[in-house]
Amino acid sequence: MNLLEVERLNxxxxxxxxxxxxxxxxxxxxxLGIIGRSGAGKSTLLRCLSGLDRPQSGRILLEGEDMAILPxxxxxxxRRRIGLVFQHFNLLNARTIAAxxxxxxxxxxxxxxxxxxxxxxxxxxxxxxxxxxxYPAMLSGGQKQRIGIARALAAHPALLLCDEATSALDPETxxxxxxxxxxxxxVLGLTVVxxxxxxxxxxxxxxxxxxxxxxxxxxxxxxxxxxxxNQLAAVLPPNLSQTPQDGSHAIxxxxxxxxxxxxxxxxxxxxxxxASFALxxxxxxxxxxxxxxxxxxxxxxxVATMNALQAHACAAEVIGYVPAHS
Amino acid sequence: MxxxxxxxxxxxxxxTLEMVLASGALAVAGGLPLAVLLVLTSPSGxxxxxxxxxLVGGVVDAVRAVPFIILLVLLIPFTRMVVGTALGTTAAIVxxxxxxxxxxxxxxxxxxxxxxxxxVDAVRAMGGTRWMVVRYVLLPESLPGLISGFTVxxxxxxxxxxxxxxxxxxxxxxxxxxxxxxxxxTTVMFGVVAVLVALVMVLQAVGNFLAHTLRHTNSGRAE
Numbered sequence: 001m002n003l004l005e006v007e008r009l010n011x012x013x014x015x016x017x018x019x020x021x022x023x024x025x026x027x028x029x030x031x032l033g034i035i036g037r038s039g040a041g042k043s044t045l046l047r048c049l050s051g052l053d054r055p056q057s058g059r060i061l062l063e064g065e066d067m068a069i070l071p072x073x074x075x076x077x078x079r080r081r082i083g084l085v086f087q088h089f090n091l092l093n094a095r096t097i098a099a100x101x102x103x104x105x106x107x108x109x110x111x112x113x114x115x116x117x118x119x120x121x122x123x124x125x126x127x128x129x130x131x132x133x134x135y136p137a138m139l140s141g142g143q144k145q146r147i148g149i150a151r152a153l154a155a156h157p158a159l160l161l162c163d164e165a166t167s168a169l170d171p172e173t174x175x176x177x178x179x180x181x182x183x184x185x186x187v188l189g190l191t192v193v194x195x196x197x198x199x200x201x202x203x204x205x206x207x208x209x210x211x212x213x214x215x216x217x218x219x220x221x222x223x224x225x226x227x228x229x230n231q232l233a234a235v236l237p238p239n240l241s242q243t244p245q246d247g248s249h250a251i252x253x254x255x256x257x258x259x260x261x262x263x264x265x266x267x268x269x270x271x272x273x274x275a276s277f278a279l280x281x282x283x284x285x286x287x288x289x290x291x292x293x294x295x296x297x298x299x300x301x302x303v304a305t306m307n308a309l310q311a312h313a314c315a316a317e318v319i320g321y322v323p324a325h326s
Numbered sequence: 327m328x329x330x331x332x333x334x335x336x337x338x339x340x341x342t343l344e345m346v347l348a349s350g351a352l353a354v355a356g357g358l359p360l361a362v363l364l365v366l367t368s369p370s371g372x373x374x375x376x377x378x379x380x381l382v383g384g385v386v387d388a389v390r391a392v393p394f395i396i397l398l399v400l401l402i403p404f405t406r407m408v409v410g411t412a413l414g415t416t417a418a419i420v421x422x423x424x425x426x427x428x429x430x431x432x433x434x435x436x437x438x439x440x441x442x443x444x445x446v447d448a449v450r451a452m453g454g455t456r457w458m459v460v461r462y463v464l465l466p467e468s469l470p471g472l473i474s475g476f477t478v479x480x481x482x483x484x485x486x487x488x489x490x491x492x493x494x495x496x497x498x499x500x501x502x503x504x505x506x507x508x509x510x511x512t513t514v515m516f517g518v519v520a521v522l523v524a525l526v527m528v529l530q531a532v533g534n535f536l537a538h539t540l541r542h543t544n545s546g547r548a549e
Contacts, residue, residue, distance in 0.1 A: 078453075082451065088444055090445050092463065094467050103462065135543075137543040
């Protein structure tokens with residue numbers, strides 16, 4: 001069942017389109033990453049999804065209700081089904097940590113006893129139970145974001161939206177916050193949609209990715225495929241063709257373990273295949289820890305060569321062909 | 327200083343305090359809702375009504391443009407209508423409040439506008455109504471600023487209440503003019519000035535203390 005369905009969403013500001021025909025669906029329990037450069041329309045999309053902004057046309061169905069046309073009074077209630085995590089945390093300075101986490105429940109009109117119980121539960125979940133009586137200014141960035149997440153979860157939302165939730169944090173803190181989000185998704189089965197400009201965040205958290213560029217979705221799929229395609233495209237020669245020509249060289253991608261990097265891999269292959277191998281690029285394999293993708297160019301592609309390559313690497317794939325001496 | 331002069335000073339101080347605190351309270355009661363109205367109805371506000379916003383803003387500025395001494399005189403018929411007389415301490419509270427309401431409204435408006443829009447978004451995204459945004463975000467988050475602004479308003483009122491002496495309002499200003507200036511009694515003059523200085527300093531210190539205590543920023547942790 002799809003929790004969220006977005007259909008042909010359009011939003012423009014003063015005639016300048018910010019989002020163009022955005023359509024996607026998010027099944028219940030999925031982690032969807034939306035990646036794009038600044039100015040790609042990520043924030044506009046997130047504001048539409050969180051009900052803070054309305055698109056000019058298109059539909060945003062959350063649990064079957066269209067947020068794009070819902071009257072304000074009903075939209076207010078629907079927003080309570082969404083938890084929003086902000087880049088800059090947006091905690092209320094005048095409230096204690098506990099009171100910040102309790103706020104969504106207070107807004108929903110829950111009785112005090114229930115609020116207190118839920119707040120302690122959530123502070124336990126994010127590992128900050130000792131800090132209940134402190135004020136946000138006394139916490140570090142990572143702690144503030146944990147509170148931000150606890151607050152977003154308070155009213156049992158159906159959807160968790162994260163707006164660059166780790167962009168203001170250092171790399172280690174980013175990892176702990178991502179682990180927390182993954183945990184929440186796994187344990188609570190909560191659907192998570194997050195926008196980011198960081199490849200690493202998508203790699204470690206997303207199950208599906210949308211790539212946003214100039215207000216349009218330019219590609220979508222599994223993070224491994226998307227990131228792969230993006231990274232490869234950046235290193236491949238521009239005159240790559242899909243069919244071999246007379247005397248053309250082949251571009252091959254080898255996936256090897258990190259240990260193989262320390263062996264004279266190319267030298268061994270050259271000896272074995274009687275062909276030359278030129279190293280074009282290496283990058284971490286997006287699918288697994290401890291794997292490296294090595295892109296090489298060779299002048300002697302044959303069945304025997306491919307067999308030898310497959311014997312030495314976890315995987316070998318011909319990506320295309322380039323004319324010799326290019 | 328004779329016992330008589332001390333008595334006079336004491337009574338005048340009480341009258342000044344009465345005028346300042348009563349009109350200060352009315353300034354908040356009238357000015358704060360006006361400030362919230364100005365912020366909410368401004369074009370970028372939560373309830374944009376640009377026409378109303380400009381109208382209210384215009385009235386606020388018009389009242390602030392009139393010098394207080396003129397306002398005192400202009401308002402005499404109105405004061406008489408409200409309290410039955412245009413003379414005395416209670417009567418002075420009317421023009422003082424009318425002057426202080428728009429003054430505090432503009433000061434409070436600045437504090438309210440300084441609240442991070444991200445916090446407003448946060449509460450709106452939680453499904454908070456506009457009223458909840460005012461109640462949970464705008465007012466509590468700007469409270470330290472509002473208190474500082476209120477302190478400034480009170481100090482201004484201390485000065486203005488002295489002017490109200492001109493229409494027989496009593497208080498320290500009245501005392502200074504009638505005894506200190508018109509009767510050349512330098513002792514009274516200095517006494518009044520000393521009390522005024524002390525009064526303003528105490529008000530400012532209390533205001534600073536409250537604003538600082540409520541700010542909750544980095545008070546428990548050195549970073």
